[in-house]
C-alpha cells in the first residue's frame with residue numbers, strides 16, 4: 001500500500017521529464033547543425049534555409065525616409081522610418097486591426113486593405129504640399145509567411161500560416177499582388193523589398209550594433225536568420241553569384257526535427273499538443289518553445305493530475321478542460337509572483353478557472369512553469385548554438401569581441417528570466433566561451449529592418 005505522494009514528489013517526476021542536461025544539449029546542437037547544412041545544400045528540405053536576396057550587411061550610413069508595412073499576425077503596421085545614418089533612426093507608426101473576414105476572404109481584397117491603410121497613414125503624416133510635390137517613397141514590405149524568392153521584390157507564397165487563409169494567394173507572387181493594389185489606389189509608393197520579420201530584425205540589429213550576427217524571434221512562432229557566405233549556399237550555385245559575397249538566410253528553424261522526431265526530447269504532453277494541432281508532425285521545434293504552445297503544455301500536465309485525483313479534488317474543473325485556455329502569459333505571471341502566499345497564482349486559478357488552490361499546489365505550479373519555460377529557453381539556446389558553431393564565430397573571435405544576437409517576440413521580451421536562461425544554456429553548450437554570445441532586444445526590428453533593406457536595395461540599383 002503506497003503512502004500518499006506530496007506535491008513535491010510529483011514535481012520530481014516532471015523535473016526529470018523537462019530537464020535538459022548539457023550533454024543532451026550538445027547532441028541536439030550537432031544534429032541541428034547538420035540540418036542547417038542540409039538545407040543549404042538541397043532545396044525542399046524540412047528546415048528550408050530560405051535565401052532572402054538581401055546581400056550583405058548595411059553600412060549603418062543608410063539614410064532617408066522609407067515606409068514599411070508589416071503584415072505579421074493580429075495587426076497590420078504601417079511605419080515611416082527616417083534613417084539618419086550612424087546607426088540612428090526615428091520611427092512613426094500606426095496599427096490597424098485585421099478582421100477575421102480579411103484574413104480568410106479574398107487575397108487581393110486583403111492587399112487592397114493594406115493599400116487603404118497606407119493611404120490613411122500618408123494623409124495623416126504628410127501635409128498637402130508634400131503630397132502635391134509627389135513624394136515618391138520606397139516601401140519595404142515585411143510579410144512573415146514562408147515565401148520562395150528569386151529576387152528581393154518578389155515572393156511566391158508557399159502556404160499561409162498563423163491562422164491566415166485568404167483565397168487566391170498561395171502559389172502567387174504576393175509582391176505583384178500588392179503592387180496592383182498600390183496602383184489601384186494611385187499611391188506615390190514603390191515597393192522595393194519583400195522581407196521576412198527575422199531578416200528585418202537581423203538587418204536592423206546590425207545597423208544599430210555591428211556586433212550583431214544572428215536574429216531570433218520568440219513570439220507566436222519561433223524562427224532565426226543570419227548572414228551566410230554565398231559560396232556555402234550550394235543550392236544556389238547555378239545562379240553564379242559572387243561566391244565571396246554574403247546573403248541573409250531565413251532559416252524557418254521552427255520545423256527542426258519535424259516528421260522523423262529523432263533529436264528532440266518530447267514528453268507525452270508534447271505529443272498530445274502535436275497530434276491535436278492543425279498541422280500534426282510539422283513545426284516540431286516550435287511546438288516545444290513558442291508562446292503559442294507553452295501554456296497548453298502546462299494545461300495538459302494539470303489535466304493529467306486532475307484525472308489522477310491529485311489536484312482540485314471535489315471541485316468543478318471543466319474550465320481547465322478546453323484546449324488553449326491556459327495562456328503562456330500565465331506562466332510569466334506565475335514565475336514573477338513576488339508574494340510568499342503566491343497571491344498572483346491564487347488570482348489566476350480563481351478568476352479564470354474558478355478553482356481554489358493550496359499553497360503546496362501553488363508552489364508546484366510555479367515550479368512547473370519554471371521547468372517548461374526553462375526547457376524552452378535551453379532549446380532556443382541549442383538553435384543559436386547551432387548557427388554559432390556552424391559559422392565558427394567563436395573560433396574566429398578576437399579578444400574582447402562579442403557575438404550579438406538581436407531578439408524579439410513576447411516570450412523574449414516579457415517572460416521573466418527567458419534571456420538569462422538562454423545565456424546559461426549557451427554556457428552549458430560552449431563552456432566559458434559561451435559568455436561571448438550576447439542576446440539583446442531588437443526594438444522595432446521588423447519595421448526598421450524593412451526600411452534599411454529598402455534603402456540598401458535603392459543604393460544597389
Ligand code: ADP
Pocket residue numbers: 072073074218219220221290291292293327328329332408409410411414415
Ligand atoms: P507575434 O509573434 O504574433 O508577432 P508576439 O511576439 O507578441 O506576437 O507573440 C505572441 C505570443 O506571445 C502569444 O503566443 C502569447 O501567448 C505569448 N505571450 C503574450 N504575452 C506573454 C507574456 N507576458 N509572457 C509570455 N508569453 C506571452
